[in-house]
Amino acid sequence: MRIRNFCIGFTASLALLVLVAKPSSAETISYTFSTNEGVTGSFALDNATPFSFESGTLMDGYGDETPWIFAASELGATSGSYGDYSFTGSTRIRVRDHLSSYLAAYDLGQTDFWCMTSFVSGPEVDGQALTFFGIYEDVRPESDMSNLFAPQSPMSSPDYYNSYFYLAKFSDGTSQSGQLATLALVPEASSLLLLGFGLAGIFATKRRGALSRRG
Secondary structure: OHHHHHHHHHHHHHHHHHHHOOOOOOOEEEEEEEEOOOOEEEEEEEOOOOEEEEEEEEEOOOOOEEEEEEEEEOOEEEEEEEOOEEEEEEEEEEEEEEOOOOHHHHHOOOOEEEEEEEEEEOOOEOOEOEEEEEEEEEEOOOOOOOOOOOOOOOOOOOOOOOEEEEEEEEOOOOEEEEEEEEEEEEOOOHHHHHHHHHHHHHHHHHHHHOOOOOO
C-alpha cells in the first residue's frame, strides 16, 4: 500500500513537473568549478531542454524498501571554459535521488548521483582542443538531490559513499581526470528556482511519507 500510494502521488506530481520543466523561453544556468589540480572553469547551460522522470523501488533481502526518482535531460546547448580551453557543444544532466528510508539502498550499495556530461569542441591550445568534459557526483543515498540544477558541494575528504570527480578528453586522444574541488551554481533564472523548489517540495513529501520497515 505504501508503494502504491507513492506511485499514485508521483504520477500526479509528474503532470505538474512536465509543465514546469518546459520553460516558455530559454534562460541561462551557469556554474563555476575548480579541480584539485588547480584547473578552473565555467559552464553556461540552456534550460529550454526538458527533463524526463522515472520512479522505482529497491528492495533488499530484509524486505526493506527504498523508493527513488530519476531525472534525465536530453542534450542541450552549452558553452564555457576549462582552464585555457573554451568550448561550445551539448550537455546531458542525470540525477537520481533516493527517498527515505534508505536501508535497502545502503544494503545494496546504491548511492544518489548527479552527473553532467558534455560533448564539446573549441579552439586548439598547444595543438589540441577539448572534446568532452564531465562532472560526476556519487553521494550517500540520504543526500538531498531534489534540485536538479544544484548538486552537492564537494567534500574536502570524500569517503566510500561520497565521490566528486571530473573527466576531460582532448582531440589528441589524451584525457585528464581527478578530484573536483568546488562546484557552484550561479543563481540567475526565476524559472530555475521555480523548478528546483517544486521538485524539492515533491521529493520532501515522499520522504515524509516513507517509513523504515526494519525493527
